[in-house]
Amino acid sequence: MTDYFSGQILQGVKNIINQSDKRDFWLQVCKNLSAFYCKNNLLNSDDNEQEHPIFTVIDNQLSRGLPTLTSINLEKLFAETFGLTEEKISNIGAITFDFNEDASEFLRCLIIADSRTTELNREMTFQTWEEHGGSDVEKEFFKNIFTQNGSRSNQLLQLQRNISSVVEKNIGEDLFQFQAIDFLLEFPEAENFPKGLVIEIDGPQHDEEPQIIKDKLRDHFANQNGYQTVRIKTSEVNAIPPAKQNQITQYLLHPYSQYFNQNISNPLFNSETELDYLQLFLSPFGMARVQKALIKAIKKNLIDIERENLSIAIIERDLPCGKSAIDDLLLQIEHLSILQNGEKLKTPKIDLTIYNTAEFSKCKLNKNNKTLLFSDEIDFNQYDLTIDISILNYSTFLNKPRNISPNKTIIIRSLHYTEEKRKFNFYPTIGYTNAPSHREHESIESLNFFLQSFFRKQSFREGQVEILSKALKKRNPIALLPTGAGKSLTYQMASLLQPGLTIVVDPIKALMKDQDENLKNASIDGTVYINSSLSAAKREENIKRYSEGEFLFAFVSPERFVIEEFRKSIASIPSYNRNFAYCVIDEAHCVSEWGHDFRTAYLKLGDNSRKFCFSGHEGEFIPTLGLTGTASFDVLSDVQREVGLQNNSDIIRPEKLEREELKFKIKNVTATLVGGLTEWNVKNAVYGATKNMLLNTLKIDLMGEFNKNSFSDFIQARGEDSNCGLIFCPHAGGTGISVQDIAAFLKASFPDVANLIEEYHGSGGNNNNIQDAFKENRITLLVATKAFGMGIDKPNVRFTVHVTHPISIEGFYQEAGRAGRDRNKAVCYILHCNNLKLPNGNTVARDIQDSFLYNSFKGRIYEKNVTYDLLDRITFPYTPIKNQVEQEIEEETANEISINIGDIYLFINGSQFGQKYGRIRITNLEISTAGNNMLTAAEAVSLLEAIALKIRTHKPANIDLISWLNSTQQTQQQPGLEQLMQNMPVNETQSLTIGLENDGIQRVVDYLQPYYTEFDYSLVKKSTKFCRNDNDFVKNLQKNFKLKTNVEINFTSTQVDDLISLYTKIRLDNDTLKTIYRLSILGVIEDYTIQYPSLSTVVCKKLSDIEILDNLEKYVERYLTRISAQKVRTDVPNRPQNTMLRKCIDYLVDFTYDKVFDKREKALDNIEEAVVAGLTDTAGFTRTVNDYFDSQYVEELYNATSGGDEFDFNILFTYINKVGDDINLQQQLRGSANRLLESNPDNPVFSWLVYYSSILLKGRDNKKVQEYLDNGFKYYYNEGNGFSYEDIDKAIEKLSLEIQKHDKESYSNHIKQLETLQAKFALNKISSFNQKFLEYYV
DSSP states (O other), X not given: OOEEEOOEEOHHHHHHHHHSTTHHHHHHHHHHHTEEEEEOTTTTSSSOOOOOTTHHHHHHHHTSSTTEEOOHHHHHHHHHHHOSEEEEEOTTOBEEEEESSOOGGGGGGGSOOOTTOOSBOTTOOOOOOOSSSTTHHHHHIIIIIGGGGSTTGGGGOEEEEEGGGTSOHHHHHHHSTTOEEEEEEEXXXXXTSOSEEEEEEEOGXXXXXXXXXXXXXXXXXXXXXXXXEEEEEGGGTTSOOHHHHHHHHHHTTSHHHHHHHHHHHSOGGGSHHHHHHHHHHHHHHHHHHHHHHHHHHHHTTSSOTTOSEEXXXXXXXXXXXXXXXXXXHHHHHHHHHHHHHSSOOOOOEEEEEEEEOGGGTTOGGGTTSOEEEOOTTOOGGGSSEEEEEEEEEETTBOOOOSSOOGGGEEEEEEOSOOOOOOOOOOOOOOOOTTOOSSTTSTTHHHHHHHHHHHHOBSSOOTTHHHHHHHHHTTOOEEEEOOTTSOHHXXXXXXXXXXXXXXXXXXXXXXXXXXXXXXXXXXXXXXXXXXXXXXXXXXXXXXXXXXXXXXXXXXXEOGGGGGOHHHHHHHHTGGGGTOOEEEEEEETTHHHHHTTTTTOGGGGGHXXXXXXXXXXXXXXXXXXXXXXXXXXXXXXXXXXXXXHTOTTSOEEEOOSOXXXXXXXXXXXXXXXXXXXXXXXXXXXXXXXXXXXXXXXHIIIIIHHHHTTOSOHHHHTOOBTBTOOEEEEEOSOSSSSTTSHHHHHHHHHHHOGGGGGGEEEEOSOSTTHHHHHHHHHTTSOOEEEEOGGGSSSOOOTTEEEEEESSOOSSHHHHHHHHTTSOTTSSOEEEEEEEEOSSOOTTSOOHHHHHHHHHHHHHOOOHHHHHHHHHHHHHEEOOXXXXXXXXXXXXXXXHHSOOOEEEEOSSEEEEEOSSTTOEEEEEETTTOOEEOTTOOSSOHHHHHHHHHHHHHHHHHHSOTTSOHHHHHHOBOOOOOEEXXXXXXXXXXXXXXXXXXXXXXXXXHHHHHHHHTTTOTTOOHHHHHHHTTTOSSHXXXXXXXXXXXXXXXXXXXXXXXXXXXXXXXHHTTOOOHHHHHHHHHHHHHTTSEEEEEEETTTEEEEEEEOOOHHHHHHHHHHHHHTTSOHHHHTTHHHHGGGSSSSSHHHHHHHHHHHHHIIIIIXXXXXXXXXXXHHHHHHTXXXXXXXXXXHHHHSOTTHHHHHHHTTTTTOOOHHHHHHHHHHHTTOHHHHHHHHHHHHHHHHHOTTOHHHHHHHHHHHHHHOOSOHHHHHHHHHXXXXXXXXXXXXXXXXXXXXXXXXXXXXXXXXXXXXXXXXXXXXXXXXXXXTOTTOOHHHHHHHHHHO
């Protein structure tokens, strides 16, 4: 291999490119410059490189971006040498090196052209298969004929390029194997120009019939791929026909060619100023090439790194780069070796001689270096190594020195094009024993060097060094940092210091794309994401390229680990001597918060990553990093449990998470009821009032916060200076405060900036474009679901608005945390209506959030029945063909579609209301993009053609299209899992396939259609969503029927009973995955994979009853103390089910609801309580949020109570005494205990600590405070926890004295609470404190 990849660029140059209206053009120019020709017999041999923990890391760093940023050392060198760029540090510690003056005119420096070049390389040959007197014609055309198009223009020509690089690769390999193009002109893509121009010199045989057909085929396929062809007969070479010459002339009007001509006619090295800029723009590329060559020379043993001395000659044919490259490389080696073991790696003393040419002898980069003038007569055999480098020339030109040793000389030239792929290098994970553990550590300077070099950040923020230290030492940190505090940087930097692959697990597609783009923005483009927004073919390609080492980072969802094809790809990596560095779980709170709810793949993530991601060390698991910006201590512990890291991980938390730049405000929405108190009327009233308050908030309150007059002017697009906003809605569509409704409302309210307002809802073909537009400030106000509320990094979000309160305080903090990431003021609003409530007593906001909760937790009975059904029988969905086509098209093209059947057309719509792609005529499958509002015209045509092709391919000839689309495929019922295992020997395994859904939906359809033919599969399935109970399912059927037909129906009582019975037997995909996970906990499912969109393969294992019970106990022990977990053995056998497996399932579902569902409900209570209080006390709401996250006693209390299992009175009074009369500490205590109550609602210590601090702090609803007192008593006594009335009597007496000691008003309130407690529980036996305190009080 002679083609290598390494390129570096100064930050100022990169910024000029990003601001250019030809940004993509210049980026491609720089990418081309980052591949180069490197010739040396040993380097180019097939011998394996000897990987090394330091040199392999540097090798990868040099290729991390094409190009990437120079080291901070080189950046400063250029600033000091030329004085044309200046270092500045922002208020958030970002380092920039921008040009002092506009340097955009010097972008042409990047177009390489050498006006001095006249002679071809002596080794240059013109290979040809043509029968026209050998290669002389081609040589004549290249040397003399083509240059008539402009001086030195033959420097632009590519010679003998493989045809498969111009036509589609598979076509080229099949039809034109081993064929090459004579000449090719190809420049970065520009508007109104083809990709390139193929120039063929044709001999007489091209006039013969077989060859004429082949030529036409080649030209056709080249043209299909964007390349034009001009064929010049050998007889025409000296007088090219005007039409053919015009083709060449027209292509040479390309901007690249124009810049080239300018650089030839007016060489940049003729002026001192232009020579300075030429060095600033191109010397970093030369330095990167020299460094790459030296690293490869070390790894191929061309250089003996253990030598005492090493003499090197560098021939700089044009731009200076050698001395700076070597100095910088030695500095990198020094810093890496210090981090690895605290010692500097011994390297040879280098005796460097630089030879340059007359035109470049006055370059400032060499002003302090001794240089000699290059001559071809110099004997370079005297040196241990000679590097002959030219940036301005290709290998076609410039002879290598005459007096050299080929094995000791490296020739470096530029390339027009390479067919090679960048491949990274691998070495088993390195343990950095001297990585700094804190920001004052002795090795922090070395870590800072890489921080500044990779990311241009001045220093580390709180918590980052601690995370990095654990990661670099191959620990497993579970880390919590505030939103916007640089969590992602920690894993990115750790990964760049390791010679292996990093796989990053992200919960949502928007976050994957954002992380991928953020790395690319940092000039690290060895990154890829793999998710359902890509077509099946693109996903497969990305997985393959990642497995083959073309990327360092891959962003995936947790579900990717249960897809067989993905597993095979990453499991094959060790066979190619590749390995993983890290598995990163980004937004790790999702393991706890989503894993138990609806994404069970999270709960198997630890097992799967350890199983399929090889660390390079036999028997050593890949290090795992869990990162989150919002999680309670309990959630972090849950992440440890579920990812399986309890015994080998470290939880890292900052001292406080409060973000002082964020201002929280609750806006009181007052709704007026029109009509009777019905759910419909209440919601309409609240929705309307919410929109009015939203408008008021944006026009008045927000403008007041920023001292502005006009909201429309406030959100004008001003590039990085734009004021951007996010409005979070609970649903994508279907309600009056959905994303679609609010976006339409705002566009109508602010018509002059309607083009700056857009919507994002986590699904649909246009989301990637919208995300890009928002990130690039082309859209400044985005209305979104919470799908955009996690991890998205945009610095200039000045405000967020939640049109209803979110599902938890953590959810609010996460989503509001999108604002103020530049550390400047931002305002975060919640709009809340508390004056008008639904007939069930809930606010509309609570009703919405309850619907999400109950959509994931459908009830104990329901979830047990679903599991029992799978044990009894395995059935498959009767999926209509229409639905199958929709699912397959989504899988293949990454576009979610809905096919609506009309009389004449199939209307192809998106998943959300109003989204349209076009239509297909039913009779002849003719496509039309009429109405398309989702994709470009070409993309819409491609999608519609894919649908039409699928129909043509799969529809039988003997059935009409509509009947076929409405028909269903049925799969025969199979015995259930329990029956299957009954016939298996103990500990034997067997694989079987089950449907992600059963036939439950179809059973409902079959039941309803005799009464109402309009009920179909889609309508019934839609009605299963957001059901709090089985009665809601019946209501949804009626509601959705009316929406479809505009007819109201009422079921009979018998029909209601039947439908409820049928509902409890519906098993959907999330139900199936929950069931599989629970059975895997019990050990009867050993492993499973998913074949999207409809099937799962499970590996069943027959276990004895004792083994199943043992596995259940082990799982429970992850949550409870061993003594408590052992109660499983007495509880489970007494359950009413008839087998041990079913008894364990019954217990496990109850345990999940007790431990998880109750915690979710408590979190909802907390956010609702905080928001209601915030209506009258904004400062109180802010304290509540900050107390929740910055509760200093959480970890202490958690440990003191053994994870919530202990509740001794001594613990209670220890913490009461700790806080004393300090109000701030009382707030901290209340916040800490409240957080722990979410996961431990039955711990009386936490209840009474919240009660105690709330009584003293005042300002809380007395009814709510009473609950804490009541619950404390209840769980101390009623649950059989071993405390007598006398014990509780003494504790309450002591508690009362503590309250009396601090505040008489609080004490009076406390006595009233005790009276209520006495009345409620009739505490006749608790007498002493009652009599004593009541008498005193009277």
